[in-house]
Amino acid sequence: MSLLLITGLPKLSLLDLVDILLVAYLFYELYKLIRGTAAINIFVGILAIYLIWKLVRALEMTLLSEILGQFISVGVIALIVVFQPEIRRFLLLLGTPGFIRKKPRRFMFWKINLLNENILSIDPILQACQRMSNNKTGALIVIARKNELQTFVNTGIMLDASISTPLIETVFYKNNPLHDGAMIIIDNKIRAAKCILPVSGNRNISNDLGLRHRSAIGITEQSDAITIVVSEQTGKISYCKMGQLTNDIQPAQLKNLLEEEFNDIN
Numbered sequence: 001m002s003l004l005l006i007t008g009l010p011k012l013s014l015l016d017l018v019d020i021l022l023v024a025y026l027f028y029e030l031y032k033l034i035r036g037t038a039a040i041n042i043f044v045g046i047l048a049i050y051l052i053w054k055l056v057r058a059l060e061m062t063l064l065s066e067i068l069g070q071f072i073s074v075g076v077i078a079l080i081v082v083f084q085p086e087i088r089r090f091l092l093l094l095g096t097p098g099f100i101r102k103k104p105r106r107f108m109f110w111k112i113n114l115l116n117e118n119i120l121s122i123d124p125i126l127q128a129c130q131r132m133s134n135n136k137t138g139a140l141i142v143i144a145r146k147n148e149l150q151t152f153v154n155t156g157i158m159l160d161a162s163i164s165t166p167l168i169e170t171v172f173y174k175n176n177p178l179h180d181g182a183m184i185i186i187d188n189k190i191r192a193a194k195c196i197l198p199v200s201g202n203r204n205i206s207n208d209l210g211l212r213h214r215s216a217i218g219i220t221e222q223s224d225a226i227t228i229v230v231s232e233q234t235g236k237i238s239y240c241k242m243g244q245l246t247n248d249i250q251p252a253q254l255k256n257l258l259e260e261e262f263n264d265i266n
Contacts, residue, residue, distance in 0.1 A: 120188055120262035121163040122255060128168035129230055129237055130251045138232030139172040140182040140212045142197070143262070147223040153184055156195030163190055172230075182215065182227075198222055200243070209245075216240045226261055228254065 053068035120143065132139050142149065157178060161167060163185065171193045172179045181194035199211065200218035216227035221243040229238040236248045239257055249257075 120185075120258060122258045122263065124163050124165045125168065125185075125228070125258070126251050126255055127165040129228060129254065131165070131169060132172060132230045133235045133237050136232060136235040137169070137172055137174065137230065138179075138212060139168075139228070139230040140197075140216060141168070141228040142182050142184045142195070142216075142219055143226045143228070143258075144184065144186040144191075145224045145226065145261070147225065148186055149184055149219075149223060149225060152182075152195050152197060152219065153186070153192045156181060156184065156192035158192050159190050160192075161190045163188060182219075202243070205245075213238060213240075213245060217243055217245055220244075226258070 049068060050072060053065065053072055056065045056068060125141065129139070129141075131137075142152075159171075167190065168183065170176060171183055171190075178193040182197050183193045184191050184195050197215040198218040198221075199214045200221055202217065202221075205214060205217065210231075210233075212229050212231070216229045216238070217240055219225055220227055220240050224242075227240040229240065230236075231238070237251070237254060239246045239249050239254060241261075
């Protein structure tokens with residue numbers, strides 16, 4: 001019986017294996033583009049509706065099946081409209097030279113971190129924020145998590161530098177051309193400065209908050225990033241996560257929050 005079961009299995013050729021690996025690779029790259037954003041939640045919602053539609057069809061619930069079927073019939077168009085930015089970035093990724101070439105220390109889909117390179121250097125960020133707070137130097141720092149924020153990185157000036165207190169202070173010095181905008185930190189590197197962020201449209205935000213704070217809220221509403229804001233008027237430090245802004249926090253509090261978010265794997 002076991003021999004019959006084994007011989008009854010479909011045969012996989014080398015071409016079939018290559019086909020499966022390529023599809024898996026493309027899905028992985030697509031997942032990297034939408035992870036940590038609202039797009040992944042929308043995708044899960046659409047998938048849930050599709051599964052419910054299959055269920056009601058199997059149960060022969062005619063009315064509900066008809067309603068969901070109409071929604072599914074325009075699902076492709078809805079996906080194109082909803083995921084337009086992600087689709088555009090994915091197509092740009094495919095057309096980029098060296099798309100197949102991966103970063104060092106990456107084997108297939110898994111990144112091997114030999115030197116804990118993604119552990120966030122918190123102390124230089126804290127020291128810079130404390131000094132800028134004392135000097136009332138305005139600053140907006142975005143620290144990426146799963147979502148790499150490439151769309152917003154592309155709006156700024158690439159730095160790709162190690163995190164250091166003097167560099168952060170220099171970028172946000174009021175006479176520096178890079179001070180107007182956000183600094184984005186990815187994988188423990190200052191990836192870019194002078195980046196343009198989406199401004200939150202939440203009407204419940206206090207009128208006392210300026211553009212920096214609204215941008216800090218906006219980027220955390222659209223991604224899983226963490227933002228730190230230093231007010232130019234008051235020198236107070238604020239922390240934002242998932243669209244929730246915490247005002248006037250002390251450096252010790254900020255350190256605890258950052259360690260909990262980024263370095264809790266130690």
